Structures are given as structure tokens and as C-alpha cells.
Amino acid sequence: MMTRRYDTALRPHLLKRLEEIDEADILIGIPCYNNEETIVHVIQMVSHGLYKHYRDSRAVILIADGGSTDDTRDRAAEFQLKPWQEEIITIYRGVGGKGSALRALFESAYWLKVRACACVDSDLRSINPDWVKYLLEPVLEKDYEFVAPVYSRYKYDGTITNNIVYNLVRALYGKRIRQPIGGDFAFSRRLARHYLEQDVWETDIARYGIDIWMTLNAIVEKARICQANLGVKLHAPKEPAESLGPMFRQVCGTFFSLLEQQTTFWMPIEGSKPIPTFGLEEMVEPEPLQVDRRRMVREFREGLRLFGGTYRELFSEEVFAALVQAGELEPEVFRFPVEIWVKLVYELAAKYHHLWLHRMKLLTLMIPLYLGRVASFITTTRNMDSQEAEEVVEAQAQSFEEHKPYLLELWKNGTHSDRLEETLGHED
Numbered sequence: 001m002m003t004r005r006y007d008t009a010l011r012p013h014l015l016k017r018l019e020e021i022d023e024a025d026i027l028i029g030i031p032c033y034n035n036e037e038t039i040v041h042v043i044q045m046v047s048h049g050l051y052k053h054y055r056d057s058r059a060v061i062l063i064a065d066g067g068s069t070d071d072t073r074d075r076a077a078e079f080q081l082k083p084w085q086e087e088i089i090t091i092y093r094g095v096g097g098k099g100s101a102l103r104a105l106f107e108s109a110y111w112l113k114v115r116a117c118a119c120v121d122s123d124l125r126s127i128n129p130d131w132v133k134y135l136l137e138p139v140l141e142k143d144y145e146f147v148a149p150v151y152s153r154y155k156y157d158g159t160i161t162n163n164i165v166y167n168l169v170r171a172l173y174g175k176r177i178r179q180p181i182g183g184d185f186a187f188s189r190r191l192a193r194h195y196l197e198q199d200v201w202e203t204d205i206a207r208y209g210i211d212i213w214m215t216l217n218a219i220v221e222k223a224r225i226c227q228a229n230l231g232v233k234l235h236a237p238k239e240p241a242e243s244l245g246p247m248f249r250q251v252c253g254t255f256f257s258l259l260e261q262q263t264t265f266w267m268p269i270e271g272s273k274p275i276p277t278f279g280l281e282e283m284v285e286p287e288p289l290q291v292d293r294r295r296m297v298r299e300f301r302e303g304l305r306l307f308g309g310t311y312r313e314l315f316s317e318e319v320f321a322a323l324v325q326a327g328e329l330e331p332e333v334f335r336f337p338v339e340i341w342v343k344l345v346y347e348l349a350a351k352y353h354h355l356w357l358h359r360m361k362l363l364t365l366m367i368p369l370y371l372g373r374v375a376s377f378i379t380t381t382r383n384m385d386s387q388e389a390e391e392v393v394e395a396q397a398q399s400f401e402e403h404k405p406y407l408l409e410l411w412k413n414g415t416h417s418d419r420l421e422e423t424l425g426h427e428d
Contacts, residue, residue, distance in 0.1 A: 147187070
């Protein structure tokens, strides 16, 4: 069955409400799906933040729901906003996913001619009224067009960001945006319109790749970018070995596809530049997150056993030999060098670029290696606090920068491999 193509994410009742409101100064979107336990708290903090910091501005809160089957929308509707605030609750149109929810937000921002727009996750437990100011102030008062978040996160939270995404954004696009997929952003009306004009709303961007897509498009569009330190971020924690495998595949698939579309932009960039940071001035030590390093190492070894032939075909001799060597180590001392991880990621990106078929299968086979990298990071940082562990992340990012010529060589001079494609085709 062919999926219906929508030219808008806005339903007729939402369009009517936007026409009634006509104009607003601020729009804050909350994409949600089955978040009945947290949605009221998030709305309450946003409403209080708007009242505390922008009570003289006309503000709209948009609840963009993905068709929740629990009481998310009912609970959102029951909450009483502060005076002079409007609330709109709608089920967006389009393919299911956060991207479609944000498409509705982009359209609403353009319709209402807002001065600034922000979005916050619906499962936040640590959001407070000041987040509203920290996100919006750079757009409203400092003429920035894109505000990325900075959080105080436990050293084992955000492992995909720490080990892949931050490094690639910094090394390839030249911007030290610490949380490129943080989930809580602010942006200008101009940038919202730019996002709307991109033909991605029937793709995986509309499902799950929206955060990194927004960040990279803001960079390529040469928008003025800054960061807002929001403090501790608490939401439903995820054990890397339990649930981050699919996220690895989704984020890397989106990122690698964008690398192909934006090649002429990122290839010439050398080095990186820091991003202005506003908001809180201090970083707070967050609560620990329990992780299962033994399970990660076990899954790494199982990946080597099952897919060793594919890994041998995929990676250089140096990288493959290091993986085999790491597989012989016990969990308590498990690690493999940062330089090997950097080359592994770059070789993976280049092979993805030259591959014609089975791209998502390729990424699925990489999940055990990603879990191995997380286990190695735990070994290195187990006796460090989060700030000390952050220095390890920064050193790794610097290594990604230094090895960028390695990726450029593989990207330009590598070729399609029929043998690798055939091997992937036979993997279960």
C-alpha cells in the first residue's frame, strides 16, 4: 500500500486555530507520543517559564501528538495555562515520528509570524521554567538563529553523541556543537521556513532523524548558531546494551545519508571552532546511570563470532586485527584504542557511501562494535567523575579532527565492493 503524501502536517482544525490567533511572538512545541506520565509537568514548566520571563509577549504552546493511545492529550487539555497563553493540541498529519511533529511546529511558526520558536521533549523530568529563557533569549535578544542544548549528563548517558555524533559534527562540519541530537532546540522563523522547504517529509527524517538533520542544515545554511546550557537533563534513562542499538542505526543512517548530500560543504573544512554558550554558567554533577559492561562485551564478542567474515571484508587489516585482539580481553580490562575507533567509524562511513544495497543491514551489523566502544570508554573512565570523562571525550574528538584526511581519502578513492554487498546479502 502506498503511503499518502501530505503537503502539510496541519489538520483543518489547527489551521483554523492559527487563523484565529493570527500572530504571536513565541511558539513552543512539545512533540509527544504516549507520554501521559510526564506531559503535564513539561507543559507546566513551559507555561511558568513563559509567564516568568515573557509575560508581555503573546505565546502559544503547541502539543503535536503522534496519535497517543494513552491519556496524553486528555491530560494536556486539563492543565490550566497562565494568562495570555494559548494552547493548541493536535494530532499531526504525515508519517509517524518526531520529524512530522516538528514539521507541524515549523508550519505553525511561519503562519504565526513568530519572533522565536523552541521545542522541548515530552518525557523531560528535569525541565524547569528557566529553560524557556535559556533557549529563547539568544534568538530574541542576540539574533541567533539556532540554539542547541548543552546538558550536565552522566558520563555514560548520551553514548552515541559522545562516541560518534559530536565527533563527526566537529571534525567534518567544523562546529563544536556538544549536543547535536539533544532534542531541545530553539530557532528563528527564517530557519523554520528553510526547514519546511526541504523535501524530506516522506523520508526517514520525518520518523526519527530530525534532530541531527536540523543541526546539520542549520550549519550548512550558515545560520548563526549558539548553545544554551540547560543544566541536568533527566528523562527515562536508557541502558546502552538494552535499547540504544536501534538508535545507533537510525542516527548513523541519517548522518551518513546527509554526508552524501552535503559533500561539497564539509569536505573542504579544516579544524573546528567553539560555539558561544549561554544559559547556566556552571556544570552540575548528575546522578549516576547504571550500565552493564559485561553484557556489552558479551555482545561485542558475539558480533565478532557471527559477523567476523563481514568485518574482515569491511575494515582495514589494522582495524580488524585490533577488534580480534579486543575480543580476547576480559570485561574488567576491555578496551581498544581511540585511533582504532576513529578509523573504524571513518571506514564505515566510506563503505556506506560506496555501497549500493544493504546499507541498513550494514549499520545493524555495526551495533556490537558500537557496544564494544562504549565498554572500552567505561573501562577508561570508570574511576573518573563526569568532568574528567568529558576530557576523554574531547581528546577523542580531537583525534577525529586529526584523522579527517583518512576519511577524505577513503571517500574519494574508495570503490564499490560487489564482494561486500554479496556478503551482506547473505547475512541473516
